[in-house]
Amino acid sequence: MGEIxxxxxxxxxxxxIISNCVINLSPDKRRVxxxxxxxxxxxxxxxxxxxxxxKKIADFLxxxxxxxxxxxxxxxxxxxxxxxxxxxxxxxISIMGESNFDAxxxxxxxxVKATLKKEKxxxxxxxxxxxxxxxxxxxxxx
Numbered sequence: 001m002g003e004i005x006x007x008x009x010x011x012x013x014x015x016x017i018i019s020n021c022v023i024n025l026s027p028d029k030r031r032v033x034x035x036x037x038x039x040x041x042x043x044x045x046x047x048x049x050x051x052x053x054x055k056k057i058a059d060f061l062x063x064x065x066x067x068x069x070x071x072x073x074x075x076x077x078x079x080x081x082x083x084x085x086x087x088x089x090x091x092x093i094s095i096m097g098e099s100n101f102d103a104x105x106x107x108x109x110x111x112v113k114a115t116l117k118k119e120k121x122x123x124x125x126x127x128x129x130x131x132x133x134x135x136x137x138x139x140x141x142x
Contacts, residue, residue, distance in 0.1 A: 004022065004023070004026050004032050004035070005026060005028050005031040005032055005035060006035065007035045007036070007038070007039050009039040010039070011038055011039065012039070012040070012041045012042065013039055013041065014039045014040050014041065014044060015040075015041055015044050015045075016040075016044060016045050016046075016047065017036050017039070017040060017044070017045070017046045017047070018047045018048075019046075019047070019048045019049070019050070020049045021049060021050050021051060021135075022050075023048060023050050024050050024051055024074040024075055024076075025074055026074070027074070029074075029076060029081070029084055030084045030087065030088070033046075033084050033085050033087070033088035033090070034088045034089075036088065037088045037089045037090060037142055040142040041142070042142055043141065043142060044141070044142045045139055045140070045141055045142075046085070046090060046139065046140045046141075046142075047137075047138075047139050048085075048136075048137070048138055048139075049135065049136070049137045050075075050081070050135070050136060051075045051133060051134070051135055051136075052075055052076060052077065052078040052081045052133075052134060052135075052136050053075045053076065053077050053078065053132050053133060053134075054077075054078060054131075054132045054133075054134060055077075055132045056077070056132075057129045057132050057133070075133065078134070078136065081136070082095075082138070085138070085140050086140075089142065090140030090141060090142065091140065091141055091142075092140065092141045093138060093139070093140040094138060094139050094140075095136060095137070095138050096137040096138060096139055097136070097137040098134050098135065098136050098137070099134060099135045100131065100133075100134050101130060101133050101134070101135070103126075103127040103130035103131055104127070106126075106130040106133075107123060107126045107127060107130060112126070
């Protein structure tokens with residue numbers, strides 16, 4: 001058992017790391033990428049699917065539990081996220097795909113609706129925020 005920021009594996013011991021929207025739950029994503037780089041063998045791959053932002057979103061939209069569970073509250077800006085992977089030492093980073101979230105389904109979430117009502121945010125503004133959140137799939141090599 002271990003923590004994503006302190007992987008209980010020796011240096012250069014792993015061929016591939018695959019992560020599906022888990023890194024966003026870590027408060028120290030940069031540390032996660034450094035740990036991934038540390039445990040990967042030379043030539044090893046990091047394959048990640050995660051949620052990133054195209055532009056900043058309002059803090060009140062990050063507070064609901066649904067935002068945390070949906071990886072939105074911990075999301076970084078797309079360029080910052082890729083930069084953190086690069087800073088950790090990864091090379092040949094390629095984006096394998098990006099997908100937008102359906103803004104209508106996000107604003108229909110009961111918790112999001114309650115937050116919008118409480119904060120007096122118009123539906124059009126909420127949809128604009130929702131369009132700032134995307135899922136990204138990428139790969140990088142050690």
